[in-house]
Amino acid sequence: MEQLFWACLAGGALFALVTVIFGDLISNAIDGVLDFLSIDGLWKIRPMVLVSWITSFGGAGLLLAHYTALGSLWVVVIALAAAIGLSILIFVAYVRPMENSENSTAFSIRELSGLIGEVLVPIPPRGYGEVLLKVGAGRTNQIAASFDGNTLAAGERVVVVEVRDDTLFVSRLDDALNGE
Template sequence: MEVFGFPIETLYLYALILGVILTVLFLFVGDLLEGLFNISGDGVINPITLIGYITLFGGLGYVLETVTFMNSGTIIVINAVISLIVIVLVNFFIVIPVKRSEKNISYSVQELKGTIGEVYTTIPIDGFGEIVIPRTHGTMSKPAKSFDGDHLPEGTKILVIDIDDEGVFLVSKHYE
């Protein structure tokens, strides 16, 4: 079968090559393009699924055309359906869960208000020290000063009251 004067196998091969090139480009500049064009990539149709569909459609179509003796029209329909099913399954069971897990480990500093930590480096009166806050994915240390102007020695349990504009945590002694 010929489409636009090209054998269908050639078009499938071009789609496969285009998909591979777009995949490599997306690896290098995907985050930049998502930021410039405000592409969230959270929906069913996103750059990853489109590129995957093009690649799978081209590769599967080429293999089916060269290996089987089916009619080209039948191959196009079977190829389109199988590629769509595979890409939707990959999207829902791999791409979306991975994107959600990436978002779960991030945090806003403002979310740390009200958390309990411990003084790591003594906080003198009207001075700065360091605190550690245990988190699900490890322990973080932050610069801190006393909210009440108290001396807080190393090992004191603290409560994060606020965070100033410079990112210094304002803490108070935590009474259990």
């Protein structure tokens, strides 16, 4: 039994070491070949959860076999229970939150058309200024010009009418609402 526990512990530790050191390199090389290991369903079994189960089974089995007077059957049963508990904990505390945290803050300047912002640097009739826009959870400031040829003072609310040559063409929000 001890050989099984050592094999599980060593195999899991080796897998963890290899994935930490060479994870991205291997992932790019095999490009999704191992995606079949992720089982969707009521409990999403991920390779990390499976390997943590194997590793904790081996570690718990070794500890119980060496430091308790329990029989082999009880050692296996308790090691299985400990492995299941630790795997559930890893899934709930690490894997699921990390899956939900994969968000990008990137945006395209073309997506800014129609957004409402505030003038930071005044925009002259035939020149450039700067506007502040809310994009997703963050804010961005961009170079802007007046769409209507009007002067726009700092602090005015504007709407992005058009995007040309990496410049936002904006109009005063009140003018845009009144159809002027």
